Amino acid sequence: MDWLGWLGTGDYDVAREVVQRGVAAVFLIAFLSAADQFPALLGEHGLLPVPRFLDRAYARRQPTIFRWHYSDRMLRLVAWGGVVASAVLVAGLPQLAAPGAAAVLTTVLFLLLWGAYLSIVNVGQTFYGFGWESLLCEAGFTVAWLGAASVVAPAATPVTTLFLVRWLVFRLEFGAGMIKLRGGPEWRDLTALYYHHETQPMPGPFSRQAHLLPKWVHRGEVLGNHFAQLVCPFFLFAPQPVASVAAAIMIVTQLWLIVTGNFAWLNWLTVVLLFSGISDDVVHAVIPAWAWPVSSDARGLGALPVWYGVVVLAASALLIYLSWWPARNLLARRQLMNASFNRWHLVNAYGAFGSVTKRRDEIVIEGTDDPAGRSGWRAYEFHGKPGDPGRVPRWFAPYHLRLDWLMWFLALGAEGGGWFDMLLVRLLQADRPTLRLLRVDPFGGRAPAFVRARVYRYRFATRAEHRETGLVWIREDRGLLVPPVGARAD
Known part of the structure; x- marks a missing residue:
C-alpha cells in the first residue's frame, strides 16, 4: 500500500x-x-x-x-x-x-x-x-x-x-x-x-x-x-x-x-x-x-x-x-444560518445568535379544576425553561429538551405550527406521554377543567433582590396569550 x-x-x-x-x-x-x-x-x-x-x-x-x-x-x-x-x-x-x-x-x-x-x-x-x-x-x-x-x-x-x-x-x-x-x-x-x-x-x-x-x-x-x-x-x-x-x-x-x-x-x-x-x-x-x-x-x-x-x-x-x-x-452578504444544501445533511452552513434578544418573555401554561374557571389556577412546570421564579435553572446539556426550546421560540413570536394548540389539548386530556415531558403536573395526572397560557417578562434578580426575597427571577405579568379553554374546545 x-x-x-x-x-x-x-x-x-x-x-x-x-x-x-x-x-x-x-x-x-x-x-x-x-x-x-x-x-x-x-x-x-x-x-x-x-x-x-x-x-x-x-x-x-x-x-x-x-x-x-x-x-x-x-x-x-x-x-x-x-x-x-x-x-x-x-x-x-x-x-x-x-x-x-x-x-x-x-x-x-x-x-x-x-x-x-x-x-x-x-x-x-x-x-x-x-x-x-x-x-x-x-x-x-x-x-x-x-x-x-x-x-x-x-x-x-x-x-x-x-x-x-x-x-x-x-x-x-x-x-x-x-x-x-x-x-x-x-x-x-x-x-x-x-x-x-x-x-x-x-x-x-x-x-x-x-x-x-x-x-x-x-x-x-x-x-x-x-x-x-x-x-x-x-x-x-x-x-x-x-x-x-x-x-x-x-x-x-x-x-x-x-x-x-x-x-x-x-x-x-x-x-x-x-x-x-x-x-x-x-x-x-x-x-x-x-x-x-x-x-x-x-x-x-x-x-x-x-x-x-x-x-x-x-x-x-x-x-x-x-x-x-x-x-x-x-x-455571501446574505449568509444563511444553519442551512443544509442537500437532503443528506452533509457539509452544512452553521451559525447562531446573529442578534441577541434584549428582553425575556416566557409563556406559562396554567390549569384549574374549578368548573367555572374563575380561580385555583396552577402552573405546569417545565424541566429546563424558567417558570417558578424561585427555582435555580438546572444543567441539562448535552441532553436536548426539545419542547422547552420551542417554548422559547414561541415566546419570541414564532408560529406554533399547530403543536402548541395540540399541547393544550393533550394537557386537557391529561395525556400521560405528554405529561412525562414536564417536570410538574399540578393535578397529579388528573384532567383539569380549563387551561390557559399567560405571558410573563422575566429578568434575573439583582444581588440585593435575591438577598431580600430569595428569588432567582423577577417577573411581570404581561397578560393572556391564550384565554381559558376547556375540554369541550377539542
Whole structure:
C-alpha cells in the first residue's frame, strides 16, 4: 500500500480516539433523547404526528427509512439500536479486531448511526429543526472515515479526514462569527453579553452569576468570542503546535459556554471535534502520563486494505465537492444560518445568535379544576425553561429538551405550527406521554377543567433582590396569550 502511504499519519492517535468516541457518545445521548421524547412529540399520537407529515410530497422525498412506514414501535427500535451501536463505539469494541477489520467495523457503525439519525431528523419537523442536528449528522459521516486504532497492530489516521473534520469546525466557528458581525449592532459595539446570559434559550445554574458580572467583563467576552471565532479557525490548518494552541483557545471558549448555558450538545460536540487539531506530541507534553495504548510512530495506513484507502479518498472527494456551497455561503452578504444544501445533511452552513434578544418573555401554561374557571389556577412546570421564579435553572446539556426550546421560540413570536394548540389539548386530556415531558403536573395526572397560557417578562434578580426575597427571577405579568379553554374546545 506504499502508493497510499502519504494518506496516513501516526501523529493523531489521541485525537482520533477522542473524536470518534466523543461523537459516538453524543449520538448515544441523541438516540436516548429520541427514544424518550419522540413518541410524545412526533409519534402516532404526538403533537405533530409523523404519519400525517409523511402524507406530504415533500416528506416522501426525504431520505428516511420511515418514508415507507412509521410506527412508534419502529421508532423505538431505531433509537435503541442507535444507543447500542453508539455504546459499542464508545467502548472501543471494534478495536479488538485486526486493523483492517477494526477500521471497516468502525466505518460501518458510524454510517449506520448517521443513516438512522438522518432518518429521525428528516421526519422530526420543527422539533428537530436545530443546527446541531445537522452538525451531528455531518460529524457522524465524516469521522466514519478516520479508520480505527487496533490492539493487534498500529494503524495511522487518514490525513484527508482529519482535514475535513477541521474544515467542519472552521465552518461551524467562522460561520457563527460572521453571522454575528453581519447581524445585530450589539456584536459590533460589544454589548451583546449585557443581555445574552439572561435571555438565552435555556439558562443554567451559573447564568445569573455570569449576567451580574461587570459590563467590562461582558465586553471582554464579546472580544474573546470574536477572536476565537474569526481568527483562531484559520490556524487550525497551521503547522503544530500552532494548530493545537488555536484548538485549545477555542475549546476554552466552548467550555465557558457550557458552564454558563444549556445548548444541548452543540458546545460538547464542538469541543470533541476540536481535538482533531491537537497532535499527540502536544497531548503528551501537557499530560505526560497520557500515552494511548495503541499509539505508534507508523506512517501510512499500515495493515489497512488498499480498497479501504481508496474508499476514504472517494468519501473525502465527495465532501470536498459538497463544500462549494457552504464555502460560498460564508462569503455571501446574505449568509444563511444553519442551512443544509442537500437532503443528506452533509457539509452544512452553521451559525447562531446573529442578534441577541434584549428582553425575556416566557409563556406559562396554567390549569384549574374549578368548573367555572374563575380561580385555583396552577402552573405546569417545565424541566429546563424558567417558570417558578424561585427555582435555580438546572444543567441539562448535552441532553436536548426539545419542547422547552420551542417554548422559547414561541415566546419570541414564532408560529406554533399547530403543536402548541395540540399541547393544550393533550394537557386537557391529561395525556400521560405528554405529561412525562414536564417536570410538574399540578393535578397529579388528573384532567383539569380549563387551561390557559399567560405571558410573563422575566429578568434575573439583582444581588440585593435575591438577598431580600430569595428569588432567582423577577417577573411581570404581561397578560393572556391564550384565554381559558376547556375540554369541550377539542
